[in-house]
Each structure stands twice: as structure tokens, then as C-alpha cells.
Amino acid sequence: MSGKDYVEKDYYKVLGVPKDASTAEIKKSYRKLAREFHPDANKGNPEAEERFKEISEANDVLSDAKRRKEYDEARALFANGGFRTGAGANGGFGFDLGDLFNGGQQSGTFGGGGGGGLGDVFGGIFNRGGGTRTAQPRRGADVESEVTLSFVEAVEGTTVPLRMTSQAACKACSGTGAKAGTTPRVCPTCVGTGHVQRGQGGFALSEPCRDCKGRGLIVDDPCEVCHGSGRATSARTMQVRIPAGVSNDQRIRLKGKGAQGERGGNPGDLYVTVHVQDHPVFGRKGDNLTVTVPVSFPEAALGGTIRVPTLGGPPVTLKMPPGTANGRTMRARGKGAVRKDGTRGDLLVTVEVAVPPSTEGEALTALEQYREATAAEDPRAALFKAAEEA
Known part of the structure; x- marks a missing residue:
């Protein structure tokens, strides 16, 4: 027509x-x-x-x-x-x-x-052969990588070197895929677009061109290094910034840090999966850090102040009220992990009453006197009452 x-x-x-x-x-x-x-x-x-x-x-x-x-x-x-x-x-x-x-x-x-x-x-x-078309730019592939951080590095953020292997333009042929002294030609099937339309019923579906495998170019005399693909394996080391507050097994996207594109196409993205090592003292709960602090029975019963360690900072002092039960959690505000907006979460301090393995001397005498003084009080009375009513 x-x-x-x-x-x-x-x-x-x-x-x-x-x-x-x-x-x-x-x-x-x-x-x-x-x-x-x-x-x-x-x-x-x-x-x-x-x-x-x-x-x-x-x-x-x-x-x-x-x-x-x-x-x-x-x-x-x-x-x-x-x-x-x-x-x-x-x-x-x-x-x-x-x-x-x-x-x-x-x-x-x-x-x-x-x-x-x-x-x-x-x-x-x-989509017909009107005029000569140039091959279209092609976006680079996404690259996956993993990194293991210490607990402190994950909370505070760090920069780590990552050695990546990805596809890049072949240096021998400058990414053309053609042998030195020759040039590729535009694919006559897809006219350089890399895609062809296939009719199915009343619809036209686009799919990669089989003749040029989606490149839009045909190489008659291929490069001896990349065998006509125009791509070669490239290894490089780059410094990657891991943001503060990253959690274990979190996947971070770094835009434009993946494989290089073809014919001026944009590079792909780099996806880094972060693994965080455990800390001997601190734990993590969202943006909050956790720590378990042992206290003596007199401190729990009579109350007082306790010093609590923080991650990478000076200790904080918390006031413990009289009659503090074992397992109670107190909060030190602003001493947790760094959030996305730059603020910090809290440090959740759980009290654990420490029971001495053995007692003797004056301490033993004092405990026996305390037991006699509280003999009329049964701490398990409410437990039995609830079991009977159930």
C-alpha cells in the first residue's frame, strides 16, 4: 500500500x-x-x-x-x-x-x-522500512551482591568496598560486537528496534527480534573476544555507602550502580543484601536497641539508680522505682538505632533480677530474717485462686 x-x-x-x-x-x-x-x-x-x-x-x-x-x-x-x-x-x-x-x-x-x-x-x-533507523539504547542489567556488617556498622552506617563482576562493553570492539575494521549493520527484520510485532487475534504483541536477539544490530564478522555480543565480563571494585539503621537481610537498591548499558543506554541498578552479625550485649527491635541489665534483689525491691551501657556512647543512668518486677522494661530515649530521617530510636532496658548461686555470713542471716518477716505472704496465692476459678 x-x-x-x-x-x-x-x-x-x-x-x-x-x-x-x-x-x-x-x-x-x-x-x-x-x-x-x-x-x-x-x-x-x-x-x-x-x-x-x-x-x-x-x-x-x-x-x-x-x-x-x-x-x-x-x-x-x-x-x-x-x-x-x-x-x-x-x-x-x-x-x-x-x-x-x-x-x-x-x-x-x-x-x-x-x-x-x-x-x-x-x-x-x-513499523515498516521507511528510511534508515539507528539501533536503540539498551539499559544495563541489574546486579546482585551481598555484604556482611558488624552490629555497630549496621546501626551507624558505613562505606564498604564491593568487588562486582558484571557485563560491560567489550574493550576489543568498543561494544559494537564487530571485528576491528568492520561495523555491524541494522537488523532488517526489526529495523534496529530490537523488537518485532506478532499478531494474535485482533492484537499485536511485541517480542524481542529473533534474528538480532533484541540488539537491533546484525554482526557479519564478529569480534574474536566477545564473539559478536558486544559484551564482556568486567570486574570492578567500588565503594558502596550502606545507610545507617540497616537491618539484617535487608535489600538495598543503589540506582545506576549496576551493569553498563549499551549504545548510550542507562546503567542497571545494584541490589545489595545486608547480613548483620550479632552483638554480645545489644539486640535490635526495629529502630530500637535492646539490652538486658542484671540487678540485685535489694535494688529491685527498694529501688534506686542503675548505670546502663549504650552502643558507642557513654553510659546512661536510669531510675528504678521500688518494687520493680523481674523482666520489667525501661526506656532510654534517643539511644537506639538511626532512623531514615536522621533521628534515633530508643534503648529498651529489661531488668533481670540476679540470684546469687550461694549465700553465707551476714547476707545469709539477713535473708533468713527477711523470710521470717514475710512468711505470712504467699506470692503464689493469686495463681492458685485463678486456677480454681478457671
């Missing part, structure tokens, strides 16, 4: 929608018409089959924002009346549509001839 035929086709009319129709309106109309004229529902009806092809073709253009814009601009160009075939009726100048579509080359076939002209525009709309 010639380029002129494409320009004169009114895809809006084919779908029965106005020129300012939204994407949702186009989609709704297409689905309705596709069901009505689908070949499966109109077996043996060539007119319905032809209509279904027109509907699918119109939807392919109007449902894609870029192709729809190019189509509208091309139709507006011809709608102005400034272009016509042959000489004017009054001796005026006329323009050959072949010149417009083919850049001054042979006319008559859509997209034929050399580069330039509207053939390039319509080649973009209909």
Missing part, C-alpha cells in the same frame, strides 16, 4: 470516534467493533474479515500516543491543500507524493527508496 493511501485513510472514522477521542474511548470502540467483526463470529464472510483488518490497523495507530501524533501531523500536512500530484490546473507548481515519502527517490511504494521525507515518519507509524 502506498504512503498516499495511508494518509487518506481516516482511522478515526474506521473506529467511529472523534479526532479528540481519549485513549479509553478508542479502546472501548475497538473492543466493541472487534467482537462484532471478528472472523470467528463471521465465518465465510470476507467483508467482515476485511473490516476486522481495518479496525485492527486503526487501533494499532490510534492506541499508541507517538504513532497517533505522527499520523495526525501527516494528515494535517495534506489537509492544508498545499500538496497535490502533478502540475496545477492553472500552471501552478505541484509536488510528487513519491518525493515526499521517499526523499526524492522512486515513488509508488510506501517506504521505498532512500532515507528522509515522510517515509521515515510513516515507517515509524506502521
